[in-house]
Structure formats: C-alpha cells, structure tokens
Amino acid sequence: MQGLIKTITELPEMLVLEILSKLLVKSLTRFRCVCKLWSSSFETPNFITKHHQNNLKNNNLNLILKRSHGGTLDDIHYFSQLSTEKDQNFRVKHNIHLPFFENFVHATFIHGPCNGILCLAYLDGIGQNVALWNPSTREFKILPQSTIQRPHGPLEFSSFNSLGFGHDSQTDDFKVVRFVTNYYEENLDEGLLADWNSQVELYSLKNDSWKEISFPGVDGFASALFNNYVNGFIYCQAIAIDHLILSFDMVNENFSTSPLPEFGGSLEQYYLELLNFNGLLGAIFYPREGTDKSFDLWVMNGSWTKQFSVDSILGVERPLGFWKNGELFLESSDQELVLFDPSIQELTNLGIRAYQETMHITAYIESLVPLNGRSEHDECIIRRPVGGESN
Template structure:
C-alpha cells in the first residue's frame, strides 16, 4: 500500500479573515505573532468593524462592575469582571485597579460603552478624563483643556453632565462636558457667588478640546445607564419644564424633545435615560420605599411603554439590562441581584458593595485603538478574584 499523500489546503485570505473576525480579542492578540499579514489585518478599519459587528450580532456581552468595599462611598473603587457563562452565575473573574483615579476624592464616573470603549471622568472638578478599552487593555489619559477660561475664576465643576459617543461621519470618538465656573463679586452687600457655563468637546482624532456654543438650560446625565444612542447623547434637561436634551455627534448641535407622559411627577419618581436595544429609553421608578415598580418607555417614532414591572421587593435601584430583558438591581442590603420579569424571579448574585457605589456596564469586545498606552504602562493591576469574598 502506497504511503498516504498529504495535501495542504490553502484557504482564501478573505475566508481566513472572516473566521478570525469571529474570535475573541484575547485570541486575536495572541495570533498577531503568527504572521505579519494577520497582525496588520487586525488593525484595518474593515476588520475592526467586522469584528465588532459579529460581536453585536451574536450578543457577545461582557460585564464590568464598579464598586467600593470600604466604609464610605468615597473609598477607593475598583472594577471587577464578571463571568457571563451560563453555569458561572456571574461569579467574579478578576479585579482591576486603576491608579489614575486614586488621588481623587470621588470615584470616577463612567460614560459609555461606545464601540467597546468606556469614558472615565473625575466626578466633581472634572479636570481628569480617560478612555479605556478593557478588551485590548489600552488606556488613554486625555489632555487638559486649552479652552480659554473667563477672568476672575474661583473654581469650576462639571457637575456630572458628561457624554461620550462616536461621530460616524469623521470616524471619531468624542467626549462632551458641561463646565460650570464660579466667581466672587465684592458687592456693597458683601461677597456673593456668581457663575457661568461653557460646553467643551474632545476629539480623539485631534487629541484636543474645543468650545461648543450652547445657550440652553442646565442638564443632568444618567449616572447608571449608557446615554449614547446611535450618534446622539441624551441628558435630562432642567428648566421651566422637564425635557430631554440631545447632542448630535456629527453636526455638533443641541436639540430638545419632550419626555414621555408617564402619569407621575419627577418629585415622586427617579428617571434614567438609557440605550435600550439601540433605541432611546427612559426608566421610571419611585423615590420612596424599597418595594419598587419600574416602567420602561421607548422612543421609536413616538413614546410607547415597553413594559412595567410591579412591586419588586426590597430593591433600591436599577443598574443594567441583560440579554433577555433581565434587569440587574441593587437590593436594600447593597447586594447585586438579577430580576427576570418573565418569571418574576429575583436571584441574589452574592456580590456586595458599599451603599450606592455599584455601577455595572455591559459591553461587547472591540479592537478600536485609542493611541494610548497599555494597562501595564499605566500601572493598572488585574488580579484573579478566586478565593476572595464577594
């Protein structure tokens, strides 16, 4: 019998890249050393977009939890990755420490995700911002603003009003912040405080800030959910009447729209704006009590109520939606729980945090580069969470 003849099958390059675009980022980073064509292909806009679209299509979500284990809400916060495999019950995989925010009084605010990227910002004074790709482990500290400040400045604060999104026309990521300046005026009646406001926009492409014209009323960003939806950033506007303020990332213009008529008042209910399946959503829940009801409204041409969840016992606030409409919540014992409205089941995940310091982010992996530095260069520490008490 003649020896077997080995046949080498050459796959077309396009088919190989199609297969590779379905792999997790961790594998692609390892495969960069296979050959130079692969390494360079992984950096092309086409492959980056294809890889991200595949993750979106397959709903390949990852979970990142920010929390504080200290005795006060201002103790050092850190991030934890949660397992998303069905049999893992969202267990802690590893803890991530970001030294860049250690010296600030409050924990960083989180905006996004947008194409797998997160924007982190100093909570109060608003000088310090960073972009973070937790999949590629790239971290970029944003430069200080060079926008001209008003004379006689006392201090300034961004007051939680931030936004982060993507400009599809210029293929650029942008950060928007509202900056409030305080002054002292020595009047006959004595010292009094006065203030003015500027809006600043950061561009990743130019790596710089510029001023944006804005004459509207004050606004507040969601501190729990992602307020970026399909090229627009949304905030709760505050003025004579409550409304929604939006910013178009392409034409860099503001506009306003009405809130849904949900049958209550904002003195009775909290509201959070959110990205719900790539549509603008608003979730309302009572300010008082720990037996909460949740109403979700969605804008799809007009406001419609998506669903209502009645009387979930001993919970404080919503944190994030999961793949099949489940809702992560913080309960009255400051534990992370998952509520399934289809079967009215509340499942305790056994993860604790100091009161109202939990923030959970669901994101898909991305290869988007930030032109920053590696986590290792920024002294960011990742440690396995095995054996640690939740």
C-alpha cells in the same frame, strides 16, 4: 494548534480574515505573532468594524462591575470582571484596580460603552480627569487637560457638572462633551458680588484636543448609571426644566430638546434614568422612596410607548442595567447584586456585595478600536484573578 494555523494560512486571505473576525480579542492578540499580515490586518478599519459587527450579531456581551467595599461612599472604587458563562452565575473572574483614579476623594463616573470603549471621569469643583478605556485590548488613554480660555473676570473656580461620550460615525471619531460652570466672586464697596456662566467643551480623539462649542442655553444632567448614547446622540435630562430631554448630535455637534413621556407621575417622586434599550432611547422611572419598587420602561420609536411595567419588587433600591433577554440587574436593600427576570417574576441573588450606591454595571461588546494610549501594564493597572475568595 500548529496544524490548525497551517491549514488556515493555506486558505484564501479574505476567507482567513473572515474566520479570524469571529474570534475573541484575547485570541487575536495571541495570533498577532503568527505573521505580519495578520498583525497589520487586525488594525485596519474594515477588520475592526467586521469584528465588532460579528460580536453585535452574536450578542457577545461582557460585564464589568464598578463598586467599593469600603465603609463610605467615597472609598476607593475598583472594577470586577464578571463571568458571562451560563454555569458561572456571574461570578467575579478578577478585580481591576485603576491607579489613575485612586487618589481622588470622590467616585469615578462611567460613561458608555460606545463601540466597546468606556469613558471614565472624575469630576469635582476644581477640575476633571477623564480617560478612555478599552477593557478588551487593555488599552488606556488619559485625556489631555482643557486649554480653553475661561471668560474674563474674577474667576473663583470652574465646576465640571456633566459629561457625555459617543461616536461620530461620519468621521469615525470618538467625542466627549461636557458642561462647565464658571463661578465668580468680587468684593465691592457695597458687598460681595457673585455670578456665574456656562460653557460647553468637546473633545475629539482624532485631534486629541478640546474645543469650545455653542452653549445651548439649557444645562443638562447626564446620569452615568446607564448608557445614554443612542445611534449618534447623547441624551440627558434638562436641568430646572421638567419633562424635557436635552440631546447632542455627535456628527453635527449641536443640541436639541424633546419631551419626556407622560408617565403619570412627578419627577419629585420618581427617579428618571435615560438609557440605550436595544438601540432605541429608553426612559425608566422608579419611586424615590421605599424598598417595594415598581419600574416602568418607556421607549421612543417615533413616539413614546410603554415597553413594560414591573408592579412590585420587594427589597431592592435601584436598577443597574439590562441583560441579554430583558433581565434587569438591581441593587438590593442589602447592597447586593441581584437579577430580576420579568418573564417569570423571579429574583436571583448573585452573591456580590458592595457599599451602598457604589455599584455600577456595564455590559459591553468586545472591540479592537485603538485609542492611541498606553497598555494597562504601562499605566500600572492591576488585574487580580479571583479564586475561592468571596465576591
């Protein structure tokens, strides 16, 4: 190793950095101690961008699975890092426990990834706790609570309903947008008066603060099952308005609406998930009832077109995410993680179990993006290697 490093350091600086930008984050972390130049170079925007572009080009995906082994939906959720080596068959490498979210009653939602960063959020009717996490550099940042003024009146409570996470390429900033509904109750002589109104809040990582932005007049529901950040926009399903998508522009910080594809069904009968499919907005539809599922994927590229249709997969409940060559991760009726290959119509059981509807799989590209947060160690985040124990 010493001979290799000596050879590299004798090469021109630009060539050295080009070589280093192709390495894994784990290797770069070790190489920080080689010299101050290397350590400082790894933190420059140009190197961070180059490193991420190389990973995108080579499709170097990593997998994290969120799940619960408990007996109820709201038992403690944890994360499992899955192996992506061909001969490992997605086995669990280690389990990750995040103490910041383990004292809450309900499950943590995952949004992203965006440039290798995950946004984790716990929502309830009282408040919301949000954190950003770079699982590659093992940096964790807890977002500050909002100080935005609520409208005057007899406020009963505020509900944090939906959240989106994305990147502003113009300012190189990461932003979180969320809908807030404020509920009011007032005892009057003629009875109880109940009312509500909505606000939209936007967090900027660069400013490390929240601000209020204009409410679009239409509420949106951004499912956390899939990554719905696509090329500078966050997409969600409009609430109470059928066949309409609400989108948020991360650069201009404004909302717009567009129609869903005419998929030939009703949203009362079919689930809808909006997702990033190879850099394009996708919409996947599947039946709400039954375990003999069909899946239709539509993609927006100027207009909606059907990408593919899977007529029938027996014994599965819901889709969880796509893999490198179009394979689809699914949750089986037995609450196990399975992989469906549409090219050969083959279903593979991966031997990983969880309590029903607690599985969420995230495929992300390694990134050196800093969060100005703290290390996993400082946040008491525990990674436990998995040897011969069960998945």
